Amino acid sequence: MKKVELLAPAGNLEKLKMAVLYGADAVYLGGEEFSLRAYAENFTLDELKAGVEFAHSKGKKVYVTINIFPHNDDLKKIPEYIKEVAGIGVDAIILSDPGILSIVKEIAPDMEIHLSTQANNTNFMSARFWHNHGVKRIILARELSLEEIREIREKTPDSLELEVFVHGAMCISYSGRCLLSNYMAGRDSNRGLCAHPCRWKYYLMEEKRPGEYYPVYENERGTFIFNSRDLCMIEHIPELVESGVSSFKIEGRMKSSFYVATVVKAYREAIDAYYEDKDNYKFDPRLLEEVCKVSHREFTTGFFFNKPGPKDQIYATSSYIREYDFVGVVQKYDKATKIATVEQRNRMYKGEEIEVVNPKGNFFVQKIEWMKNADGEDIDVAPHPQMTVYMPMKEDVEEFAMLRRKSSPNK
Incomplete structure (x- = not known):
């Protein structure tokens, strides 16, 4: 069995270097346009070139996100951007829109294509469809259980790679397809501008009593009814590997270098320990202590074992734990x-x-x-x-x- 890939976020050049040096097999990043993290520092083309050169010198890969859902005006610039990115030598483009897929195949026919989690792939027929249209890897929706992932693996070609998120922030909407930000703040989450209204404090107001706000949850601090715990699967490496996925993805292009390096290092050690002796593998609790040393919310295993319930939300605060x-x-x-x-x-x-x-x-x-x-x-x-x-x-x-x-x- 080919060893699973550890894929890390890179919000800037320093974070890319930290991710690579602390054990990532590949990094994913966004340019200054067409990425769903518009408020990350992101990469100029010169920085992208420097990042690709550094990663390749260490035998690692770089994937570039062009995963917005573009409007007509966006399509005017995308072909030239794809040409420039391909010329730099990135290893894959991550996209979610079939129009961008068509442009990539025309402009850079040899480019490896990964389908973003924004495309909400939740079944094997959809995975087959995208693979038949040139997609090498599917980044599966977060709303899948391990059982569903195993079935997708069994019913798709071996030449199709599957990637899953294993650590980081969770969205309350369907793999990021959220309209709250657009409606409440005029910032389109599907064009990289999410204002994260899922972390805001909410109260209830009755129609005929304007200005009278009632806590939805009986607590003087209000309530954070959309506020999910962070995903953490470091204790479940064997189950993830055995489900047949090819890549473990860490969320966090807007997180610090400290966060990226610490989490990558912990997962690297857990993965390596599993492959060294699968039959006798035992999780080292020290690694969970390590990921708790960076800024985080309380943890959940998301949808992997069952659908999240009330205990997978945080109702009292939207603050991070920083120890x-x-x-x-x-x-x-x-x-x-x-x-x-x-x-x-x-x-x-x-x-x-x-x-x-x-x-x-x-x-x-x-x-x-x-x-x-x-x-x-x-x-x-x-x-x-x-x-x-x-x-x-x-x-x-x-x-x-x-x-x-x-x-x-x-x-």
């Missing part, structure tokens, strides 16, 4: 002196305890014994965003190693 801070990333390291050059990401202090995470292996814990600024002056605190800091390391570190600390209300 750790990302405080720095290593830019350079001198093995002879054990001094690291660190780019600060959050205020950090001399004497405080941090965890240092390399792309591979376990993290280690140390205190910041001393710090110097870019001028070589001793400092007790690194207060400025992205300032350069020098500090000693207890163990050897690699470029792009992350520094994190347990959150404190006083920091």
